[in-house]
Amino acid sequence: MRRAIAAVVRKDVLVELRTGEAVPAMLLFSISTFVLFHFALDRRSVDGDLAAGVLWVTLLFAAVLGIVRLFVAEREQGGFDGFLLAPVDRTALFVAKATVLFAFLAALELVAVPAFAILLLGPSPWDAVPELVLVLALADVGIAVVGTLVGALGIQTRTREVIVPILALPLMIPLAIGAARATSPLFLEAGAAAVPGRWLLVLGLYDLVFGLLAFAVFDFLLED
Amino acid sequence: MFARGLKTLSIASVVLIVGAFALVFFYAPNDADQGFIQKIFYLHVPLAIVALCGFVAGGVFGIQFLRTGDRAHDLRSYVAIHLSLILAVAALVTGSIWARAAWGHWWVWDEPTLVSFLIVFLLYACYQPLRFAIEDSGRQARAAAVFSIVAGAFVPLNFLAVRLAQSFSHPRVLSATGGTMPGEMRLTFLVSLLAMAVLFVTLWKYELTSKQASMQLRALKRRLAEDDEPWLPAGRSAAPQQL
Numbered sequence: 001m002r003r004a005i006a007a008v009v010r011k012d013v014l015v016e017l018r019t020g021e022a023v024p025a026m027l028l029f030s031i032s033t034f035v036l037f038h039f040a041l042d043r044r045s046v047d048g049d050l051a052a053g054v055l056w057v058t059l060l061f062a063a064v065l066g067i068v069r070l071f072v073a074e075r076e077q078g079g080f081d082g083f084l085l086a087p088v089d090r091t092a093l094f095v096a097k098a099t100v101l102f103a104f105l106a107a108l109e110l111v112a113v114p115a116f117a118i119l120l121l122g123p124s125p126w127d128a129v130p131e132l133v134l135v136l137a138l139a140d141v142g143i144a145v146v147g148t149l150v151g152a153l154g155i156q157t158r159t160r161e162v163i164v165p166i167l168a169l170p171l172m173i174p175l176a177i178g179a180a181r182a183t184s185p186l187f188l189e190a191g192a193a194a195v196p197g198r199w200l201l202v203l204g205l206y207d208l209v210f211g212l213l214a215f216a217v218f219d220f221l222l223e224d
Numbered sequence: 225m226f227a228r229g230l231k232t233l234s235i236a237s238v239v240l241i242v243g244a245f246a247l248v249f250f251y252a253p254n255d256a257d258q259g260f261i262q263k264i265f266y267l268h269v270p271l272a273i274v275a276l277c278g279f280v281a282g283g284v285f286g287i288q289f290l291r292t293g294d295r296a297h298d299l300r301s302y303v304a305i306h307l308s309l310i311l312a313v314a315a316l317v318t319g320s321i322w323a324r325a326a327w328g329h330w331w332v333w334d335e336p337t338l339v340s341f342l343i344v345f346l347l348y349a350c351y352q353p354l355r356f357a358i359e360d361s362g363r364q365a366r367a368a369a370v371f372s373i374v375a376g377a378f379v380p381l382n383f384l385a386v387r388l389a390q391s392f393s394h395p396r397v398l399s400a401t402g403g404t405m406p407g408e409m410r411l412t413f414l415v416s417l418l419a420m421a422v423l424f425v426t427l428w429k430y431e432l433t434s435k436q437a438s439m440q441l442r443a444l445k446r447r448l449a450e451d452d453e454p455w456l457p458a459g460r461s462a463a464p465q466q467l
Contacts (some may be wrong), residue, residue, distance in 0.1 A: 063336060122246065149374065156367050157357035167371075170347035174385035181389065202385055213377050217370045220290050 004088035008096035013103065015073060022069045023107050026062040030112040034056040034119045035108050045122035051183035053139075055116055056139075059109065060169070063143050066104050068164045070097060070151035084222060094148060094218040102144040110138055121187060128192035132183065135195065138203040139179040142210060146171050149214045152221045178202040225296070233426040240419035244412070247449040261325040264318055266412055270420035271315040272299035272341060276379060276458050278308030278424060281292060283376020286369035295467045298365040301372050302464055303431045312345045332423060340386040347375050355462040365464060439467060 016185060022027045037054050038044075046054055084095055113136070117125050125132060148166060154164035182199035186192045225398055228429050234386035248266045283302035288294070319338055332338060358364040 011263050074440050077255075149370075152370060153354065153367050156363055158359065159353075159357045163350070163357055166350050167347075170343055170350070171374070174378075174382050177385050198388060202388060204382065209377060209381055210374075213374055214232055217290070217373055219249065220366050220370055223366060 001089050001092050001119060004086070005096045005099070008083075008093060009099050009103075012073075012096070012100040016100075016104070021106050022066045025069075026065050026104070026108045027111055029065055029120075030058050030062045031115055033061065034116055038120060044122075046120050046187045047122040047187050049180070049184040051121055051187040052180040054120060055113070055183065056180045058116070059105075059112065059139075060143070060172055060176060062108060062112070063101075063105060064165050064168055066101060066108075067151045067168055068149065068154065068161055069146040070101060071155040075155050080222065090219045090222050091215060093222065094152075094214060097106065097151070098144040098148040098170045098204040098214075099148070101147050102140050102198070105140045105143060109140070123187060123189050125186065125192070128186035131192070131195050132186055134177060135182045135186075135200070138200060138207060141207045143172065145207065145210045145214050147188060149210070149218065152218065156221065175203065175206050178206065197204055215223070226429055226436055230426070233422065233429060237423045237426045240415070240422050246417040247412040247415055249315055249440055252409050253406070258405055259352050261322065261387075264322045264325075266416040268315060268318040268322055269413070271311050271318060272337075272418040273417060274310035274420045274424045275308045276341075276344070277381060277421075279344065280310065280376045282308065283374045286372035286376070287455045288426055289365065289369045290373075295365065295464060298369065299367065299432060299435060299445075299467065300428075302430055302462075303435070304354070305348060305372060306463075307428055307431065309351070311424065312341070312348070316342065316345060336383070336387040336389070340383045343386065344375075344379055347378060350414065352462040355457040359461070383423060388417065409434070435463065436467065437462050 035048070037046075037058070039055075041050075055170075056206060071080075074083070082088065084090075113132070150164055150168045150171065151168065154160035157163045178199045182195050230427035234282045244266070248263050252263065252266070254260055285297045285304060289297035289301060319341070322332050323332050323335070323338070351368065351371060355364055355368050356366055
């Protein structure tokens with residue numbers, strides 16, 4: 001199972017490095033959205049809960065772009081058939097795809113969060129980097145798990161560009177609540193405050209519940 | 225297959241609904257603060273509770289469908305979610321009317337129960353578009369079952385997250401101590417809840433029976449035409465077409 005996962009992850013990362021279909025688009029989308037927020041809110045800088053909201057709305061919408069693309073190659077180039085023919089556990093595909101989505105999100109945030117700090121964020125986030133990384137990582141696990149599931153549901157439909165966002169966004173509302181509430185004390189004008197533990201707990205619980213659920217039901221989406 | 229006990233259930237739901245309304249209008253006292261408008265509570269809360277239970281029941285039938293592969297469970301799950309969506313719209317509308325009367329606003333954001341309910345409704349509103357967008361019936365049933373399970377598990381998690389995020393101001397009618405409701409109000413509420421639940425089951429069985437009858441009718445027409453092709457209605461539908 002570990003080798004199957006590694007093979008699929010390697011394939012996807014290689015495809016992404018050669019074609020650049022997902023991450024560059026997500027990144028450009030995020031930066032355009034920051035510029036849009038600047039004009040829509042008519043603010044030179046944001047802080048506190050407003051900053052957390054802008055950051056998380058942008059990241060979630062950018063994640064939806066990646067989710068829509070996640071299974072396209074499998075669907076259009078017959079990757080699903082190849083995978084089903086291989087004598088490996090089907091859960092391997094779920095784990096591999098969630099890992100790939102997590103890696104894409106991490107790559108996106110590596111550029112998009114500093115860009116946010118430069119373009120829009122008022123207070124300097126330097127003191128809060130470790131906590132910010134923790135919140136981002138917890139939220140990314142949740143987005144990766146739910147995104148893989150929604151991507152696999154959406155790829156079955158004829159209208160995945162429509163189905164994926166309308167499914168993913170309501171499912172991610174608890175995650176957005178937890179992530180935004182955990183991030184807002186880090187962006188305070190008066191200097192970063194401590195992250196409230198209960199929001200980290202909500203994020204962790206979300207990751208756990210959806211991780212187990214997706215693990216249990218993903219196989220059924222691959223049958224043919 | 226689905227029609228058993230339908231007559232008893234129909235009579236029971238008529239009796240219970242009439243009884244519940246009689247209790248609401250003639251037995252339960254007017255609320256000291258809100259007066260007559262508070263009586264919408266006997267409609268709004270049962271609607272919301274039954275709709276949420278219907279969503280979760282749809283998820284349970286989804287699990288059974290994935291375990292057994294029996295299409296009847298897919299139909300049960302579809303009809304439960306479909307009916308719950310209708311009740312959910314009614315619950316949102318009555319909740320909005322009540323909020324307007326009690327707090328002066330049509331919509332109150334610092335109201336965790338209302339907001340969670342809206343989120344759950346938004347999620348389940350995708351159920352029909354999802355089914356509609358998948359042509360292959362086996363794949364449609366499996367994807368719908370996966371959706372119903374994930375969404376069913378999402379309901380409690382969402383309520384937890386939204387409640388943590390906001391203040392506690394919704395009246396907690398079913399807390400461990402029974403809230404602060406006087407006995408007459410509680411009795412009326414419980415009868416209303418029971419009436420709504422029985423009404424839901426009755427409607428659910430009616431729709432299942434009707435769907436099954438039209439499937440049988442299609443099968444008979446096909447036999448009459450000596451047509452070997454699996455004959456499906458013109459145009460697509462979100463509902464399961466075969467058992």
